[in-house]
Amino acid sequence: MNRGKYIVLTNNPLVFDKLEKTHEVIYLETTYEGLLREVRDRIHDGHLLLTHPLSGSVKPNETPYKSVLISAGKEEVDRRSLTIIENAIDACHKFQDKTGRYGESVLEDFQLIDWTLLESGLASADAW
Amino acid sequence: MRLEMGHIYIKDIQFASESKIEDGILYVSEEAVKAVALEDEKIKSVSFDIAKPGESVRITPVKDVIEPRVKVEGRGGIFPGVISKVDTVGEGKTYALKGMAVVTAGKIVGFQEGIIDMTGPGADYTPFSKTLNLVMVCEPIDNIKQHEYEKAVRFAGFRVATYIGELARDLTPDETKVYETCTIKEGMEKYPDLPRVAYVQMLQSQGLLHDTYVYGVDAKKIVPTILSPTEIMDGAIVSGNCVSACDKNPTYVHLNNPVVHDLFEQHGKTLNFVCQIITNENVYLADKQRSSDWTAKLCKMLDLDGVIVSQEGFGNPDTDLIMNCKKIEAEGVKTVIITDEYAGRDGKSQSLADADQAADAVVTGGNANQVVILPKLDKVIGTLDYVTKIAGASEETLREDGSLEVELQVLTGATNETGFNKLSAR
Numbered sequence: 136m137n138r139g140k141y142i143v144l145t146n147n148p149l150v151f152d153k154l155e156k157t158h159e160v161i162y163l164e165t166t167y168e169g170l171l172r173e174v175r176d177r178i179h180d181g182h183l184l185l186t187h188p189l190s191g192s193v194k195p196n197e198t199p200y201k202s203v204l205i206s207a208g209k210e211e212v213d214r215r216s217l218t219i220i221e222n223a224i225d226a227c228h229k230f231q232d233k234t235g236r237y238g239e240s241v242l243e244d245f246q247l248i249d250w251t252l253l254e255s256g257l258a259s260a261d262a263w
Numbered sequence: 264m265r266l267e268m269g270h271i272y273i274k275d276i277q278f279a280s281e282s283k284i285e286d287g288i289l290y291v292s293e294e295a296v297k298a299v300a301l302e303d304e305k306i307k308s309v310s311f312d313i314a315k316p317g318e319s320v321r322i323t324p325v326k327d328v329i330e331p332r333v334k335v336e337g338r339g340g341i342f343p344g345v346i347s348k349v350d351t352v353g354e355g356k357t358y359a360l361k362g363m364a365v366v367t368a369g370k371i372v373g374f375q376e377g378i379i380d381m382t383g384p385g386a387d388y389t390p391f392s393k394t395l396n397l398v399m400v401c402e403p404i405d406n407i408k409q410h411e412y413e414k415a416v417r418f419a420g421f422r423v424a425t426y427i428g429e430l431a432r433d434l435t436p437d438e439t440k441v442y443e444t445c446t447i448k449e450g451m452e453k454y455p456d457l458p459r460v461a462y463v464q465m466l467q468s469q470g471l472l473h474d475t476y477v478y479g480v481d482a483k484k485i486v487p488t489i490l491s492p493t494e495i496m497d498g499a500i501v502s503g504n505c506v507s508a509c510d511k512n513p514t515y516v517h518l519n520n521p522v523v524h525d526l527f528e529q530h531g532k533t534l535n536f537v538c539q540i541i542t543n544e545n546v547y548l549a550d551k552q553r554s555s556d557w558t559a560k561l562c563k564m565l566d567l568d569g570v571i572v573s574q575e576g577f578g579n580p581d582t583d584l585i586m587n588c589k590k591i592e593a594e595g596v597k598t599v600i601i602t603d604e605y606a607g608r609d610g611k612s613q614s615l616a617d618a619d620q621a622a623d624a625v626v627t628g629g630n631a632n633q634v635v636i637l638p639k640l641d642k643v644i645g646t647l648d649y650v651t652k653i654a655g656a657s658e659e660t661l662r663e664d665g666s667l668e669v670e671l672q673v674l675t676g677a678t679n680e681t682g683f684n685k686l687s688a689r
Binding site: 259 | 265372373409410467468469470471472483504506507511528545546547548549550551576577578579581582586605606607610613616632672
C-alpha cells in the first residue's frame with residue numbers, strides 16, 4: 136500500500152472548502168458519531184485509520200464536527216484501527232448532545248478547531 | 264545539575280504607583296504592566312484586576328496561569344526560547360513568587376472554558392482559588408485570526424509574569440530548596456541499591472488551543488527526549504492550551520509539577536530519580552507509534568526499573584498513554600500511570616478511551632463529568648457570555664438564581680493529571 140495516499144472523511148464544511156480541490160475528501164452531512172460510524176465501515180472494508188478519531192479536547196456531542204484521515208488503499212481489516220474507532224464511538228455516549236444550540240460564530244470556531252487538529256495530522260501524513 | 268530554588272512568599276497584591284515587592288506585599292503599577300502587555304500590537308487593550316482567596320469573584324474564560332520567577336544565577340533565563348534566549352536552563356539559582364499567580368483571560372473561541380472561583384464549592388476544586396491572582400484580560404485588535412490572538416495572549420502572560428518576577432531579583436528568599444540531579448554514572452555509583460526511576464511526561468500537542476512548547480519548540484515536532492527535571496523549574500515547558508480546562512497543564516503546573524517535586528523528595532532515599540522524559544500526543548497514529556516506541560527505547564537504554572507516566576487531556580491521549588504503558592512494560596520497566604476519567608455524569612461509563620492489561624497501576628485525578636453547582640458570585644472578571652457553550656455546560660447551565668450547573672471539566676485544574684489538584688480519596 137502506498138502510505139502517502141489518504142482520504143479525508145469529514146462533516147466539517149470548512150475542511151471541505153479548504154481541501155476539495157487538492158485532496159481526496161468525502162464530505163458527509165452527518166453528526167460527530169455518524170462520521171465515526173462511517174469511518175468504522177471503511178475500516179471494516181480494509182482501510183487503515185491514520186488519525187485519532189477523538190483528536191482534540193472538544194468533546195463528542197459538544198462539537199458537531201469531526202475530520203479523520205484513513206488510508207486510500209485497502210488491506211486486511213486492521214484490528215488496532217477497529218479497536219480505536221469502536222472505543223471512540225462508545226465515548227460519544229458519555230457526553231450530552233449540545234450541538235443544536237450554537238450560534239453561527241461558535242460553529243465557525245468549532246470548524247476552525249477541527250481544521251487545526253486535522254491540519255496537524257495532514258502535516259505528518261504529508262511527511263511520508 | 265544543581266538548582267537552588269528561593270521561595271519568596273507573597274502575602275498580598277495591591278495596585279500602586281510603583282511596582283515593587285516590600286515585606287511580602289507585591290505592589291503593581293497598573294500603568295507599567297499595561298505597557299508590558301501592550302508591547303504586542305495585536306493586543307488592543309488590556310485590563311488588570313486582583314482576585315484574592317475567599318473573595319466572591321469568578322474568573323473566566325481562563326487561558327493560562329503563570330507563577331512569576333526570576334533567574335538570579337546560572338545559565339539562561341526564565342522561559343527559554345520564549346522570553347529568554349534558548350540557553351539550557353535548570354542550574355544556578357532561581358527565585359519564585361509563591362502564593363500568587365498571573366492569570367490570563369480572554370475569549371479566543373466562543374466555546375472556551377476555564378473557570379476559577381475564589382470562593383464557594385468551585386473554589387474547592389481549582390488549586391488557583393488559593394493563590395492571589397493578578398488577572399489580565401486581553402482584547403485583540405479587530406479582525407484578528409484566532410491563532411494570532413492565542414499567541415498574543417500567551418506571550419503577554421509570559422512577559423507580565425517575567426516583569427513581576429524581576430521585581431524579586433534583589434530580595435532575600437524566605438526559604439531555599441536545593442534540587443540536584445546526578446549524571447547516569449554518578450547515580451549508579453551513588454545509589455547502587457535504589458531503584459532507577461524516571462518521569463515520563465506526555466505533552467498536549469494537537470493544534471490550536473491544544474499545544475505545548477518546549478524551549479519554544481512546538482511539542483508536535485519533537486521526538487521523545489530527556490530533560491534534567493530542574494529545567495522545568497525555569498520554564499522550559501510552557502502551556503499553549505486551555506480547551507477542557509480541568510485536565511490541561513497551565514504553565515504554573517509545569518513550573519511546579521508535583522510528580523517532579525515528589526520524585527525529588529524521594530531521590531536518594533527510596534529511589535534514584537534518573538531524569539524526565541518528555542513525549543507528545545499527536546493526532547497522527549504513526550506519530551504515536553514513533554513517540555511511544557522511542558519513549559520505551561529511552562527507558563530501556565537508561566536501564567530504568569520504573570517510570571511514572573502522566574497524561575494531559577482526554578480521548579486521543581488515552582491511546583498514547585496506553586501505548587506508552589504497554590511498550591515500557593514490555594521492556595521490563597514497571598509503570599504507574601496518572602490520568603483522569605470521563606466516566607459519565609453517573610460515573611458508570613468506561614473511564615478511558617483505551618485500555619490494556621499492562622496498565623495495572625493507575626492513579627486518577629477524578630471524574631471530569633461530575634456535576635457541580637456553582638453559586639452566583641458578586642463579581643466576574645472576564646465574561647460569562649459564553650458559559651452555556653463551554654464543555655461540561657448545557658442549556659440549563661445558567662439557572663434562574665444565577666447559579667451555574669456544570670461538569671468539573673470547566674474548572675481550571677480540577678482533575679489535573681499530574682496530581683496538581685484538590686480531589687482525593689481515602
